[in-house]
Amino acid sequence: MDKRIASADEAVRSIRDGATILMGGFGLCGIPENLIAALQRAGTKNLTVISNNAGSSDFGIGLLLETRQVRKMVASYVGENKVFEQLVLQGEVELELNPQGTLAERIRAGGAGIPAFYTPTGYGTMIAEGKETREFGGRMYVLERALRADVAFIKAWKGDRWGNLIYRKTARNYNPVMATAADYVIAEVERLVELGDIPPGDVHTPGVYVDAILQGQCYEKRIEKRTVRRRT
């Protein structure tokens, strides 16, 4: 079983216009740079992108917004991308906001066979509008539905030909849960290693979830806010 593919361009070839795509990352941390660039080159459009943020105006998901390939974004916070803000105000892109925890749990549920779940998050706020609510143990909860997608773009640190993945530090974020919730899961890794190199106890995402894996190239790994302290 060899899930390795040669390039990100090959990986995105089968993605059709109108597809829904889960994209890992938190801000610009842990984003699938190669797959996003390949998708931009491919020009696939009318996409629904599900990701915590909308990238910055000229990087990450922002690249796909620049080329008008995205019809709708499902996200929890989009404040860092001014271009995106304009597109929404002009009615060119639709935005569905989800609380971050609800977004993560909707995706987790989507990959775990749970069609819907109750959460206390957002009860009594705009988020609960139009949704069923129910009382449990004297507290009110909102019914949220699972979220799945056609495709998932995953960024990991190490992976092997079975699709086993390890993530690095806070670049992990949404990647593990998104890897479970799409019909076609593509992982780009910084280090593609031999089967057996990853100790079983170290595997974060078991390979069964991953459909294709590729060696990433030329990672820019931009830092949004470079904050440092002085040597004393």
Add this chain to the structure above:
Amino acid sequence: MQARDVDKRELIARRVAQELRDGFCVNLGIGTPTLVANYVPADMEVIFQSENGMLGVGPFPLEGEEDADLVNAGKETVSEIPGSSYFSSSDSFAMIRGGHVNLTVLGALQVDEKGNLANWAIPGKMLKGMGGAMDLVAGARRVIVAMEHATRDGQPKILRQCSLPLTGVSVVDLIVTELAVIEVSPQGLILREIAERASPESVQQLTEARLRVAADLKRIELSPA
């Protein structure tokens, strides 16, 4: 930001730090709440949680040691400390929603007398999103609002009823401003502590909700600068 604003934020952070306890798992929101991390007492260990998937968030790294894979919820570069751990976003919010975070400190646009909080949407401006705020206020065991008492043009932020889109209903436990410490109780807001230069009357003047003055009203005591 004016020097006065910076002073206010530091005063607020120093008072909030009094609420920390040894071994607490604490989530700090962006803005003024992040300053609370600078005032953890020397003999206390507090574990800071970052919603993007880290426990044991350390200080900003030394120049040259920034790691693009190591950021906090505000997308700022941070560092590890002995005992740090990493986990996914779904695990992070299971931790938060499941009541495993002792304390969350966040800013606010408005708080009202029922402890409702509005801190994510500004009228007339585009909705940028709530991020983790709604989950944090729904799940953390204790919610402290750290904010300036009034807006720049002297309008109250502590109201009878929030007019802005809510982050959570009846979620706030304590409000700490540069002027006062106010407890949210089922019977309404109780003024517990006031700053050096303030009086119950001056604080009430800047507050729309009615404040009940605690019988044992105290002066705010601050953690050392």
